[in-house]
Amino acid sequence: MTQQREVIVPEPGWARDFEAILEAYKQAGGDPDALRMPRMATMVVNANKVLAANDAHGVHFETEELPDGIRARIFVEPGTRVEYPIHLCFGMLPTEGVQRIDIEYEIGAGAQVEFLAHCTFPNAIKLQHIMDARIHVGANAAMTYTESHFHGPHGGIEVLPTTRVVVEDGGRFATTFSLVHGRVGRMAIDYDVSVGAGGVAEMTTKAYGMANDRIRVNEVLHLDGEGARGLTKTRVAVRDEAKSEVFTTAEGNAPFARGHMDCTEIVRGHAVARNVPVVVVRNDRARVTHEAAIGTVNHKELETLMARGLTEEEAVDVIIRGMLR
Amino acid sequence: MTSRSSQEPLLQVEDLSLRRDGRPILYKVYLTIRRGEIHGLLGLNGSGKSSLAYTLMGCTGYEPDSGHILFDGHDITRLSITERAKLGLTLAWQEPARFEGISVGKYLILGMPEPDRRRAAEALEAVDLSPARYLNRSINHSLSGGERKRIELAAVYAMQPKLAILDEPDSGVDTLSLSDIAALIRRMADQGTSILLITHRDEMVTVADSASLMCQGSIVFGGAPANVRRYYDHRCKVHNETVGVVMPEVIASGAEGSERRAT
Ligand SMILES: Nc1ncnc2c1ncn2[C@@H]1O[C@H](COP(=O)(O)OP(=O)(O)O)[C@@H](O)[C@H]1O
């Protein structure tokens, strides 16, 4: 199956929109040149317009525009080793509106693929971004998904991603969500991951809330197959009046399933952080552990940096940025 | 030398006392460190050496109940850690903190007046760590205790302070040897850094130009390193080994036994 690079027929204003979203993409930490590289699978979405959806060897996009968003299916053929990361850009440049992304990832058995997604809403004042993702990682396939967000300085956004993941036997799935520059607004992430025999899932969430930002993370890890392994890693910093709530559940449902939840949250000012780990073990040869450190910046770390001449605020910033790296 | 009179001591601690949770930890401490000097502070475990280091640095919970700390012409007794550091005072902790997501290179550069990667590499070499292997590593728990301590010394070296307090730089496995530390602090002294070298190993003070002996929260003896060593051996260690604790009489007799009066 061979496809041309320009799947989308440019409409009037396309180039302007494309350049504008690339600029926003850059603000979210993306590299615009990557989106122009041939042989690289890419998809660029602004509001409810798919500005680009470029297939690469073994990687196919099916897209459809909806009144308030898009629907997409990304299919990676079984056994494909995708050479370059697949770059995805979801953005919305207006100050107001709704963007609904309905997206499906089908990673064929034995395929290996990495996604770099950037979600950018630089001007958001009254915006809603709703993502509904279904991910299927085939047997012995490996998928790495990294999503970085930029919500601009106003905090006027609600980001509501829901992701259902099934990792088949021997599959590997690693995801990182990060929202550490600019305001958060309100975000509520919902992850549900089931892992088959010998499979591995790792979920990392990093967020930095300030002013009246609200962060909610809900992750459920079902270790269903024998020897399935899973890790949730949460790194959150909140200051000012921000609030964060992290709910993580890990279920050890099969022999030799191993789960671990690791949560660190730094709280400053009047911010509030809540962490609720839930451990469920349904098999007497499974094991699930958790560790959490919630609170102020580690005192000794702070004083160590101050003894190098940093002010308290600078030291706190270095520690928080390090944790969120 | 600085423009200040070379007669004036770099650090002068006068009548410094500290209580924590109602317990006396430091009691009427007098200590003088001259410019360019390597000063050894010797004492048994629990004698209050680290507490003195934290008090000098201005750490939270170590605000003295009485006394003064004069540093380079300033009364720093009530200054913040940052202000003290900016005046040229720093501390290498006995058990240095770990940092998630901060690279060794970044850590070394943090304390420099101007970011200088060459000096960061030089600092690692000074503590016998390969820059190529360490600059990009994270200062987290993947480092051994010895590696972490070396990096702490490197950070102090890189910062080039006026006075570096080194709290037990040789303690822990896989740290620098006595001769390595001697070479390192000589090198720091050559670059204008005076040193307060804290140790409970008496052979360590041979590196110093002068020394003080701490017992039960007080400086009980000061003078030439060899004399301080001898005093430690005869009066301090012996008591500790035979009685299990240092006897108060050591403190009492120490004041008269002082060669150089700490004023
Ligand atoms: N946080 C603390 N609260 C109360 N006492 C302490 C605290 N830390 C240390 N001490 C006590 O202070 C004394 C001096 O300890 P320290 O300064 O660590 O001695 P050194 O460094 O010479 O081994 C010891 O008796 C120790 O038990």
Ligand SMILES: [Mg+2]
């Ligand atoms: Mg000590």
